[in-house]
Amino acid sequence: ADGRASRSLDRDIAPAPDDGELVLTALARLWRKRLPEGTPTTFGSADASGFEARFSTDGRQLAWAEWNDERGGTLVVARADGSRPRTVATSRGVIREPHFSPDGSQLVYRIQAPDPNFGGARAKPGIYRVAVGGGESRFVASGDRAPHFSPRGDRIFIIEKDYAGESPAEILVSVTPD
Numbered sequence: 001a002d003g004r005a006s007r008s009l010d011r012d013i014a015p016a017p018d019d020g021e022l023v024l025t026a027l028a029r030l031w032r033k034r035l036p037e038g039t040p041t042t043f044g045s046a047d048a049s050g051f052e053a054r055f056s057t058d059g060r061q062l063a064w065a066e067w068n069d070e071r072g073g074t075l076v077v078a079r080a081d082g083s084r085p086r087t088v089a090t091s092r093g094v095i096r097e098p099h100f101s102p103d104g105s106q107l108v109y110r111i112q113a114p115d116p117n118f119g120g121a122r123a124k125p126g127i128y129r130v131a132v133g134g135g136e137s138r139f140v141a142s143g144d145r146a147p148h149f150s151p152r153g154d155r156i157f158i159i160e161k162d163y164a165g166e167s168p169a170e171i172l173v174s175v176t177p178d
Helices: 003-010
Strands: 013-015 021-026 029-034 041-043 049-055 061-068 072-079 086-091 095-100 106-111 126-131 138-141 145-149 156-162 169-175
Touching: 013 049, 021 049, 049 095, 061 095, 072 095, 072 106, 086 106, 086 126, 095 145, 106 145, 126 156, 138 156, 138 169
Parallel strands: 029 049
Antiparallel strands: 013 021, 021 029, 029 041, 049 061, 061 072, 072 086, 095 106, 106 126, 126 138, 145 156, 156 169
């Protein structure tokens, strides 16, 4: 495969913490495969595109984002095998990049800036936090990508673009979960 295809695929592969399984996105669906010889099987909503899956640190939970043109973005949490999925957050914008807190009790995610081709013009872009059990999402900060918790869970790291110089720079920003 050419480098472009492999780079785009690499961003959407989630290995289980024990390296016994992979979850990935292909053809707008989520797929899981036991390693090394398992047969790939699909899971997630049949009427939405699933992407950017992430296992919790202990490997017991799995979170992913979904997009449906009529409903918008959804953040889903399930058991590690994909069973018992439940919606923990929704948005008219595109939900991206979920990441569990180290203790598995919270998720941080990003709502991407509106795209006229993709919808979401009424959603406030930025970084949000929500309890894994659901509830109201809390806006944390603006940010461009890669929100994730620190190893102790007391900080959230975010990458922001800085256009002040001659060429854009990426800056790592650290904020408290509140």
